[in-house]
Amino acid sequence: MQYIKNDVKTILEKIKEVYSLKTDTDLSKKLGVTKSFMSRLRAGERSFSPTKMREVEALLYAKQIITCSYLEGGFEPSALDTTSVSPEMRKRIIEVVKGKCQLCISDAPFKDSSGTPYLIVKPLQEYEMSTSSKLTALCPNCSARVIILKNPKDISLLKSFVHL
Ligand SMILES: [Zn+2]
Structure with a gap:
């Protein structure tokens, strides 16, 4: 082979x-x-x-x-991956949102090998729709939705979350 x-x-x-x-x-x-x-x-x-x-x-x-x-060995970071958020911060944010996506309010689709619910944690500015550095925790579906649809309503909804 x-x-x-x-x-x-x-x-x-x-x-x-x-x-x-x-x-x-x-x-x-x-x-x-x-x-x-x-x-x-x-x-x-x-x-x-x-x-x-x-x-x-x-x-x-x-x-x-x-x-x-x-x-x-190793994957290229994709557009959907967290880029600038540290693993510790990511974990903390996922705890704050109780493992739920902030857009669809569903539970993360799965847990990673360490038992942390899998959500994509990124600052809004990394979605290139906003200059806000406010962090968002989204399920992979909603993260893709924000990137693909660029719907201002999604962004304003995400901005309205005050606790992150
Ligand atoms: Zn979602």
């Missing part, structure tokens, strides 16, 4: 290599995607759908190759 990085460019080059494909046109045919999709994929403008990704992984697996992102 060979392990490779779970990175689109690495994956595409590997498939070309192990299936002896000379051009991106051959590669597109092999993967059942259009050539323009392939260009966008290479440019980082598109990604494989989960179904297509499984097909791609199966193609590699057939040649005894496994794509493994976790072998690289």
